[in-house]
Amino acid sequence: xxxxxxxxxxxxxxxxxxxxxxxxxxxxxxxxxxxxxxxxxxxxxxxxxxxxxxxxxxxxxxxxxxxxxxxxxxxxxxxxxxxxxxxxxxxxxxxxxxxxxxxxxxxxxxxxxxxxxxxxxxxxxxxxxxxxxx
Numbered sequence: 001x002x003x004x005x006x007x008x009x010x011x012x013x014x015x016x017x018x019x020x021x022x023x024x025x026x027x028x029x030x031x032x033x034x035x036x037x038x039x040x041x042x043x044x045x046x047x048x049x050x051x052x053x054x055x056x057x058x059x060x061x062x063x064x065x066x067x068x069x070x071x072x073x074x075x076x077x078x079x080x081x082x083x084x085x086x087x088x089x090x091x092x093x094x095x096x097x098x099x100x101x102x103x104x105x106x107x108x109x110x111x112x113x114x115x116x117x118x119x120x121x122x123x124x125x126x127x128x129x130x131x132x133x134x
Contacts, residue, residue, distance in 0.1 A: 023133060026069050029062050036062070037112065040092065044105050049096050052104065056093030060086050081118035085111055 040055035063086035070078035088111025095104035123131050 022069060022072070026066070026133065029065055033059060033062055033115075040108065041105075044096060044101050044108065047101050049099055052096035053093045056089045056096060059089040060093065063089065075122070078118055078122050081114045085114040088114065
């Protein structure tokens with residue numbers, strides 16, 4: 001009986017550990033996202049299509065990882081926020097590549113609302129000023 005309980009607990013403990021180990025990756029993605037979104041905005045303002053397109057592609061790839069993270073946790077609304085952000089950054093990149101910088105800036109603003117929605121729902125500020133996942 002004890003052996004059965006131990007064997008049953010191992011996959012659960014392993015799964016919890018795997019998710020815990022992924023959280024530093026998630027935090028790294030979020031820091032990268034902030035910097036890249038800032039660069040994207042500057043590139044759009046400067047009408048730098050090549051730079052904006054590269055930033056948008058990087059963000060699109062990052063949000064695929066974010067989607068996968070939330071998928072493993074089974075958090076549907078966060079998966080949707082990430083999927084919408086990825087699609088939005090794809091649109092921004094396409095518009096920037098076509099030289100439609102004003103439209104790309106509008107799409108960026110709309111896309112960033114996904115970030116705000118997810119942060120409001122799934123992020124909390126720690127006493128040291130850092131943020132952690134709810």
